[in-house]
Amino acid sequence: MTTGSTSTPQGKGSPDLKAIVRKQGQKLNLVDRNNLFASIDQAVLEAVGSHVDGVDEALLQKITLAARQGIVARLKSSSKSIRGVPQSAFLKDVMAARRHLTKERDKLAQEMEMMQAALHVRRENFAERHQELARETQEQGMVQDQALVDQINMIFAGLVAQNPELAAIQDQVTSLALLGMQQERQKLLDSKVDEHKSQVEQFERRIAKLSQSLETTEGELKRIAAMKGVDDGVASIYRTVQGLSDGSDNAESKREMLAVLFEANMELKNQLAGSR
Amino acid sequence: MSDSSSVAPEELGEGIVDTNTQSGGEQQTFEEVKKDQGVLYLGIDLGTSRTSVTASNGVRETVASYVGYPKDVVSRKLLKRDVLFGSEALKNRLALDFYRPLEHGVLKSSDGDGREAEMNQKAAADLIGEIIRLAKPRKDELIYAVIGAPAQASINNKEAILDAAKKTVDSVMLCSEPFSVAYGLDMLDDVLVIDIGAGTTDLCRMHGTMPEDTDQITLTHAGDYVDQQLHDLLKASYPQAQFTIHMVKDIKERFASVGDFMDIVSVELPVDGKPTTFDITNEMREACRSIIPPIVEGLGKLIATFDPEFQDRLKERVLLAGGGSQIKGLDAAITQYMQEALGGGKVIRIEEPMYGGANGALKIAHDMPADYWEQLK
Numbered sequence: 001m002t003t004g005s006t007s008t009p010q011g012k013g014s015p016d017l018k019a020i021v022r023k024q025g026q027k028l029n030l031v032d033r034n035n036l037f038a039s040i041d042q043a044v045l046e047a048v049g050s051h052v053d054g055v056d057e058a059l060l061q062k063i064t065l066a067a068r069q070g071i072v073a074r075l076k077s078s079s080k081s082i083r084g085v086p087q088s089a090f091l092k093d094v095m096a097a098r099r100h101l102t103k104e105r106d107k108l109a110q111e112m113e114m115m116q117a118a119l120h121v122r123r124e125n126f127a128e129r130h131q132e133l134a135r136e137t138q139e140q141g142m143v144q145d146q147a148l149v150d151q152i153n154m155i156f157a158g159l160v161a162q163n164p165e166l167a168a169i170q171d172q173v174t175s176l177a178l179l180g181m182q183q184e185r186q187k188l189l190d191s192k193v194d195e196h197k198s199q200v201e202q203f204e205r206r207i208a209k210l211s212q213s214l215e216t217t218e219g220e221l222k223r224i225a226a227m228k229g230v231d232d233g234v235a236s237i238y239r240t241v242q243g244l245s246d247g248s249d250n251a252e253s254k255r256e257m258l259a260v261l262f263e264a265n266m267e268l269k270n271q272l273a274g275s276r
Numbered sequence: 277m278s279d280s281s282s283v284a285p286e287e288l289g290e291g292i293v294d295t296n297t298q299s300g301g302e303q304q305t306f307e308e309v310k311k312d313q314g315v316l317y318l319g320i321d322l323g324t325s326r327t328s329v330t331a332s333n334g335v336r337e338t339v340a341s342y343v344g345y346p347k348d349v350v351s352r353k354l355l356k357r358d359v360l361f362g363s364e365a366l367k368n369r370l371a372l373d374f375y376r377p378l379e380h381g382v383l384k385s386s387d388g389d390g391r392e393a394e395m396n397q398k399a400a401a402d403l404i405g406e407i408i409r410l411a412k413p414r415k416d417e418l419i420y421a422v423i424g425a426p427a428q429a430s431i432n433n434k435e436a437i438l439d440a441a442k443k444t445v446d447s448v449m450l451c452s453e454p455f456s457v458a459y460g461l462d463m464l465d466d467v468l469v470i471d472i473g474a475g476t477t478d479l480c481r482m483h484g485t486m487p488e489d490t491d492q493i494t495l496t497h498a499g500d501y502v503d504q505q506l507h508d509l510l511k512a513s514y515p516q517a518q519f520t521i522h523m524v525k526d527i528k529e530r531f532a533s534v535g536d537f538m539d540i541v542s543v544e545l546p547v548d549g550k551p552t553t554f555d556i557t558n559e560m561r562e563a564c565r566s567i568i569p570p571i572v573e574g575l576g577k578l579i580a581t582f583d584p585e586f587q588d589r590l591k592e593r594v595l596l597a598g599g600g601s602q603i604k605g606l607d608a609a610i611t612q613y614m615q616e617a618l619g620g621g622k623v624i625r626i627e628e629p630m631y632g633g634a635n636g637a638l639k640i641a642h643d644m645p646a647d648y649w650e651q652l653k
């Protein structure tokens with residue numbers, strides 16, 4: 001009699017041990033039927049006897065039966081079952097859980113290794129790229145700045161000739177324009193760096209998540225490993241040392257060969273002992 | 277409380293009572309596990325490419341004979357283990373100090389000295405520890421193991437194997453691989469065993485007693501040799517195709533065949549990174565057949581030096597074993613070649629080529645008398 005519950009995946013799909021217990025569980029006997037019914041009968045008899053004189057036997061039987069059914073129905077709805085688990089079934093599932101978790105752990109570890117390698121490469125690439133960008137920006141900046149200065153010079157050339165006082169304004173305009181230009185360039189550079197940074201952060205978050213999953217899986221594995229009985233192994237079908245049976249085919253020649261094999265191993269053992 | 281006195285489930289419904297109605301009446305809880313001492317037998321086949329165990333608790337496991345140790349602290353932290361085995365080691369080999377400790381049928385360089393030799397021995401020891409662990413032995417059982425070791429293992433090799441096994445088992449014996457195969461099949465008299473592994477093919481003549489050195493021939497025409505042949509033939513036929521020896525081995529394991537009318541072998545290989553289909557039927561057949569002549573030549577030698585009266589019988593009782601024997605049609609092809617070259621022959625492929633050695637070793641372990649085990653402790 002099972003409750004029909006199936007194991008529900010936990011976390012990254014590892015079988016839930018509680019669910020295993022629920023599924024594989026066997027219920028224990030809590031109530032002795034005869035005792036229970038005897039008690040009900042007795043209680044009915046006492047209750048009726050104390051209120052009514054000379055009750056009809058058939059009626060008493062009907063009341064007793066109704067009381068039995070009523071109590072059974074109530075017990076049914078309010079009782080709790082206690083479950084035990086047969087060891088072999090439990091171990092089988094625990095081993096399956098362990099295999100599953102080990103696989104999961106290996107997969108995670110591998111994925112993490114790949115992510116870390118990718119992150120490493122990306123970081124290096126970005127660092128290189130940033131240097132390059134800064135250099136490019138600086139080089140291009142110099143050309144752009146020069147062009148800007150030339151443009152302004154051209155615009156002001158005639159004006160300053162007419163009004164030398166305008167030279168001071170030209171200087172101001174030039175430095176303001178250069179500043180604006182440089183700020184724009186810096187913004188562009190910063191946005192590139194930010195974009196790279198967010199990519200790296202994304203990687204880091206993914207790695208942190210993987211590492212968290214890995215830790216959880218490791219924890220589960222440790223918990224399973226610590227479970228009593230899990231590493232007890234599988235029992236041999238033999239309780240005692242066997243040896244060749246007389247009735248086996250070629251018994252005589254086999255016995256001879258086993259003796260020769262034993263002698264050879266004895267000799268090896270002595271030889272090794274002697275050489276140590 | 278017995279079943280008969282409990283309230284019937286149909287009376288009380290689910291949730292109250294019901295004794296042991298599911299799970300076949302198994303009632304043991306953890307606390308009640310009996311601590312009876314039993315005897316666990318292990319049959320282990322220690323091979324260049326693969327190490328297998330079959331055990332008297334029904335467990336059978338195989339692990340590729342690769343061992344790896346994390347190269348540095350970072351790899352160790354990442355891999356979360358001090359040692360990795362089998363395909364897992366292979367997969368992570370870039371982060372590992374990687375060993376194939378049984379290369380070419382013996383514990384690699386265990387006769388030499390220096391750190392490399394030491395590490396190879398450690399790797400072999402760890403591999404043996406791992407295969408025993410995979411057999412899931414119980415702590416409260418006696419463990420007796422027979423290890424089928426490469427026929428040509430030296431005394432140092434054997435010492436390393438024994439020392440490693442003794443860490444976990446109570447008593448251990450070594451035997452030669454072909455012997456365990458023959459013993460497992462109850463074919464002990466006048467039998468020739470061909471055991472095709474990765475690095476070596478072992479030919480062994482069995483005649484009722486333990487085979488001696490003169491009963492054995494070791495050839496390097498084995499699985500790796502076929503891989504190399506196929507690799508070279510493909511390179512010659514399709515120079516534009518890109519492939520590695522590992523890919524070739526995979527292909528071989530899927531399509532190996534020697535028949536005149538074998539199925540067409542059509543595979544996809546990259547050309548400039550683009551998957552392209554090639555018909556490699558002829559190359560496959562030729563590569564797989566390349567091991568037949570040397571094997572038959574070796575068989576011929578073992579037959580010719582045998583008691584003339586029993587030579588014909590020997591020819592008719594040839595067992596084909598080992599992972600490399602899974603080439604389709606190989607038994608028939610060797611039979612045919614033997615008939616042409618040696619005037620007779622009959623080759624029988626064993627049922628479980630991959631577990632033949634381990635199964636036989638398990639049978640030897642089972643049959644070994646108790647006092648032998650005691651004396652070897």
Ligand SMILES: Nc1ncnc2c1ncn2[C@@H]1O[C@H](COP(=O)(O)OP(=O)(O)OP(=O)(O)O)[C@@H](O)[C@H]1O
Binds near residue numbers: 323
């Ligand atoms: N389906 C297959 N068809 C052909 N060859 C195969 C197949 N499966 C595995 N092999 C080959 O079998 C070889 C491994 O065989 P096995 O596992 O018996 O070797 P081993 O015992 O480890 O090696 P050795 O005997 O040299 O120590 C490899 O070369 C592998 O490519």
